[in-house]
Amino acid sequence: MLLTSQKTLKNSVSCTGVGVHSGQTASLTFHGAPAHTGIVFLRGDLSTKTEDFISSHIHSVVDTAFCTTLANKRGHKARTVEHVLAAFKGCGIDNAIVELHGEEVPIMDGSAAPFVEMIERAGVLLQDTPTAMIKIKRPVSVAFGDSKAMLIPDETFNLQMTFNAGRRLNNLSWTFDFSPTFDHFRDHIASARTFGFYEDAEKMWAAGLAKGTSLDNTVVFQDGILMNTSGLRFQDEMVRHKLLDALGDLALLGRSIQGKFIGVNSGHTLHYKLMQEVLSSEDNYSF
Ligand SMILES: [Zn+2]
Incomplete structure (x- = not known):
């Protein structure tokens, strides 16, 4: 089996939009992250600490009705995360911090294309570590x-x-x-x-x-x-x-x-x- 290198983003990129369920405006910024971080969400409107990361792992799932909602131990939530996660997966990005100001990821045009555009704008950085x-x-x-x-x-x-x-x-x-x-x-x-x-x-x-x-x-x-x-x-x-x-x-x-x-x-x-x-x-x- 071919082991591929982990990848992250070279630069930070942002967007703003409306949550499809909440109807509330939120802003989203993708940042690069060290190897083995995974894709983590951070409610930038509530905390700036790494211990408040919301990991994108099934252990963090608190709701799957209509959309996927993740939460950390302090109850900071990130709602409707699936299209962002699909964009990172589809682009082969292993590590990134997704800073969210607001509870729900903006729906943008309803697809993952706007997030893929952001990832392309940010640029991809190879990390000298094999993918898990x-x-x-x-x-x-x-x-x-x-x-x-x-x-x-x-x-x-x-x-x-x-x-x-x-x-x-x-x-x-x-x-x-x-x-x-x-x-x-x-x-x-x-x-x-x-x-x-x-x-x-x-x-x-x-x-x-x-x-x-x-x-x-x-x-x-x-x-x-x-x-x-x-x-x-x-x-x-x-x-x-x-x-x-x-x-x-x-x-x-x-x-x-x-x-x-x-x-x-x-x-x-x-x-x-x-x-x-x-x-x-x-x-x-x-x-
Ligand atoms: Zn969907």
Whole structure:
């Protein structure tokens, strides 16, 4: 197996935007970090101390309903972290500090493309340390209803996502296979946007969620018809976004994965259960 070097960012880069659930404005800055730091969040509006880092590891997950929320021991939260984590994973960045002023990561255009642009602007620095790996030794799977997620042994890290849209979209179904290389990620996955159904949005608004949702950051269907006048970025944009979410969620294992991920209609909660299941027995994995 080829060991690759850890990577971080050369310079700091920032953006500002609205949280998709809170509707609140937050600013975000990516900073470089030493080898073995991992991707850590820091609530810059609450602390500047390294001991208040919020690690992007499944042990820090406190909620997976609609988005992934991480917290440290002091209760500092970082909400909707998945697209940022997918951007770092897709760009092969191992170490960075994500300074967040506000509780929720800005949704930007609903995809990971703005974060990839930031990473490209910051520049990438090779660190003279091998990447930490987790190797999947035997198949592990979890299921709920018509959703399924599994990790199986493979020589490389690769992902396959299937999305069956169901009755609301004429039972359309898509499958997307992905071997994460930077170019493939940037050109085929990063710009796929969050999507949803108008009927669900009404319920979420009533529950005080999705306050920052708009057609500028979400692909929305109403009665099976696309509401965004600008159209889709890919004909199968929805399955690509599901894959983007899976990539971001799997980053919470905290290491580069040697194994294949297969998802069918899977989302944050099932991905979280899959990672817990993998780590529940040392027969499933090795470092
Ligand atoms: Zn997403």
